[in-house]
Amino acid sequence: MISDIRPFRKIIRKKTKEVKVGKIKVGGDNPITVQTMTNTLTTDHKSTIEQINKVTEAGADIVRVSCPDQNSTKSLKTIIKNVDVPIVADIHFHYKRAIEAAENGADCLRINPGNIGDIKRIAEVISAAKNNNCSIRIGVNAGSLERDILEKYREPCPEALVESALRNIEILENMNFTNLKVSVKSSDVFLSIAAYRLLSEKTDYPLHLGITEAGSYLPGSIKTSIGFGSLLLGGIGDTIRVSLSDDPIEEIKVGNEILKSLNLRNRGVKIISCPSCARQAFQVIETVKKLEQKLSHIKEPITLSIIGCVVNGPGEAKQTQIGITGGGKDNHMLYLNGIDTEKVTTKDMIDKIVSLVEEKALSLQSK
Ligand code: SF4
Incomplete structure (x- = not known):
């Protein structure tokens, strides 16, 4: 049970x-x-x-x-x-x-x-x-x-x-x-x-x-x-x-x-991110800091997971609207609504996530 x-x-x-x-x-x-x-x-x-x-x-x-x-x-x-x-x-x-x-x-x-x-x-x-x-x-x-x-x-x-x-x-x-x-x-x-x-x-x-x-x-x-x-x-x-x-x-x-x-009021992007460790396939801490700054203008409630490796990445991505899981050889998996969608490189990752969050925010505004 x-x-x-x-x-x-x-x-x-x-x-x-x-x-x-x-x-x-x-x-x-x-x-x-x-x-x-x-x-x-x-x-x-x-x-x-x-x-x-x-x-x-x-x-x-x-x-x-x-x-x-x-x-x-x-x-x-x-x-x-x-x-x-x-x-x-x-x-x-x-x-x-x-x-x-x-x-x-x-x-x-x-x-x-x-x-x-x-x-x-x-x-x-x-x-x-x-x-x-x-x-x-x-x-x-x-x-x-x-x-x-x-x-x-x-x-x-x-x-x-x-x-x-x-x-x-x-x-x-x-x-x-x-x-x-x-x-x-x-x-x-x-x-x-x-x-x-x-x-x-x-x-x-x-x-x-x-x-x-x-x-x-x-x-x-x-x-x-x-x-x-x-x-x-x-x-x-x-x-x-x-x-x-x-x-x-x-x-x-x-x-x-x-x-x-406490789910009492959801405004803006809720980021779920791991603390990072030797397994991380990209710099999690730095990435989260940049994303927090670049997404601070978003008012709509959107969930985002930024996880350094496959240990917890796919699981957390299932709970969020947009997710990234670090993968070896600069091949990170992007998830949309829990489904693995495409591979992204470290260089492109932040811009890609920002544009996806902004798109999502726009679609929520028009609802
Ligand atoms: S998810 Fe992976 S990179 Fe992040 S802390 Fe856990 S084991 Fe380390």
């Missing part, structure tokens, strides 16, 4: 409420979205627009921009006119920045109403958000919990993060504002997982996943993958932001790869 792994492949997502962030819908049955945040000065709208357009090209669905001062919220107007993704204005403490951001076209405010101050100010922010079709993300962070919650629990713990989130949700609900999503971030993987699981039991609002301040590219990507992986496999998470001390494009790439690896 062989094990049937198909049930494991099918992740059953918790059905959350649907929230609109500009033209993108988050939660409900909508695909999980990938976000990042700009690291340019928001007042430098030229550089910010350039960075937003680059991350959009790399696959960002939503982009967050810091608004620490009035000049930044002013700059939002120009930025929003020149980009094609919903923009989230990141606001801390100052309610006027939130109002300005909503009035200047932000699609979402990342703000915790509990931090704004008195109820009159909160009401002004909510009214600006409502009048401008702007959603709100309640962004609870273990590093900046309310003082009374911290005193009650003594340290950031799942219950403390969730209490803060529920308190902020209640403030918004009491003002009839429900166009919201929530995050409970921490730099600790275990704390983040436990907090999101607990929050998911207590609310149906969409959850924005984040392992905050995860670190540099490699450790940050691994830490985030473990955290997001545990949550996503359990059906938790409607939008994700990988938080790396690196270029925002890398955050988008890692976010999309996490979703791809």
